[in-house]
Amino acid sequence: MNGYPEVSEATRRRVHAAAIAHNYRPNTRAKGLATGRAMAIGHVIPIATKHEMVNPVFADFIAGAGEAYSNAGYDMHLSVVKDADEERIYCDLASKRNVDGVIVHAPLINDPRIKLLREIGLPFVVHGRSSGEEGPYSWLDINNRRAFSRATGFLLDLGHRRIGLINGLEHMDFAQRRRDGYTSALDKRGIAADPALMVSEEMTETNGYRSALNMLEQDTPPTAFLVSSIISAIGVRRAIEELGLKMGKDVSLIVHDDELSYFKNSDGMDVPLFTATRSSVRDAGRQAAEMLLSIIQSPDTAPQSRLLEAELTLGRSTCPAPQEAK
Template sequence: MAGTDEGGPAPGGKTLAVIAQEAGVSVSTVSKVLHNRSDVAARTRAKVQRLLAQHGYPGRNGPAATALAPGGLIDFVINELDGPWAVELIRGAEEALDAVGMGLVVSAAHGRGSSARRWLDSLAARRTLGAILVVPELDQDQHRELRALGIPFALIAPVEEPPAGVPWVGATNWPGGLAATRHLVRLGHRRIAVIGGPPHRLASRARVDGYRSALEEAGLPFDPGLVRHGDFTNEPAYRHALDLLRLPDPPTAVFAGSDQQALSTYRAAATLGLRVPADVSVVGFDDLPFADWVTPRLTTVRTPLAEMAALAAGMVLRLLGGGQPAGTRVEVASELVVRDSSGPPPTR
């Protein structure tokens, strides 16, 4: 492979320099795509991946060119279609595939159990070219069936650590939880509650672990009475926030495991006649589009959902082209975005 990253010959006599010229980008950008680096725009990434596959890099021809021809379809299977979180993921995957002339077929997995059988049957019946999966679980049997069907796939935000060799994209959840809680500590908060997602989910556990680490770092005790678990959606979070804010010694800040949970905390505070952030600070997670439009504007941890989906689409295109993703586990960096919903604790 010596020299390949800097323009060495690819199968079929093509060089990365030629591919870079055809894509209108630098050789270093092509190299970044080959190594699945996250610092490449989604549309650029998809365009380069298609050219690599069409030119036989790293060695598939014929069927790959057919599979990646304009008009091809990739399946996007997601647990639930409602909510802005799903919309952002679908948007990212659709834009990446549209850039290479391919389309997206979206369907809902609707939870666990028999629904997994239905979406697997649907993929088999459609003879799909590939699949991007945001599903509640992917066990060894489902993994083997996808392999047997010859369907290249990638996961987004898996519930548990996937089987070895399965490509997946996630966010840096532990650092995100750490940054959110550190921010509240630095504002002066000492009683900080957390409303997490389901405790069995990888992302939820990591966010709460980051919260705990920030408390430990600050020398603050971890109080299990300030921890609640929901399902990242509104209604359970609303009930949990009411419960927390009604405590005899209520928290002065709430770190919510999702922006939807943060909005539910807003509603609970209003129900109790409390103001955000004067009486209770709120920090969310995801930075969905509405976070900058609610009042007060939501302090949250940004996870680039559209970019994550574009990276997963790129993994599937790479597999379709006969190659392998440079890494089977990609975590996109989260980032704290400070707005108006967090401030110093009230004087009591």
């Protein structure tokens, strides 16, 4: 059942058949004693980001990672901790050998957790990247800069010149990369980024609504929005409709991360509701978990990295800029 190569295939099939017939499952604690491993992977969530627990992006990532853990016979160790205790918790996990590795969520620019984990020798994979971190580490990320550059360029091709950016918190690496993609696309077309059209906030429906409403009430409002989350985009759509405008006719909208289990970018129609830079968070969770498990299995291998591309999919939320705005 452990997949040892010296066992014949015929014997392996008989053992697996017997295990299924008797509903046998290996005892992970006993297996851990034999192998010296905890057979568990850690996820540490600070209280300041406790909203992650109900965030469908986090839930989809955990679901994908959980599939990989289950297939490999590993359990998941989830810790919700006070912000001031986060460093101590990582050290405790390593010293007590409660887990064999961890996945780091929501990396910051110059994230101190990377240096800490490297020093205490706990295997880890970062979901995202940390700009400014010069040492080697393993990571899996979406090409956020290219995704937002491409989306901004698409809106510019439609004739939009005032494009609002409703972004996530920009002390987080992904949000900074998205802003860079947006501003670089504008710069290539000779358009100066307008601070009045850029917002950095937690990605909630309420913040999306309030930010879009404030921009739309300006003397020269945006004719399009680029939004970092489908959750925020729902609020943006509410603001557009509250002002008597129509999304996809009067105002265009592109969203990111529409491939979520509980926020499908579809209402049963063949054409998606939102034009989106699409990525599967569930698949990212599975890949990150598999990457970490391979590192645990072969600890002397060099750090791994994987950059995933987002797909720009057309929906009903984008249209050419109104004639008077061109």
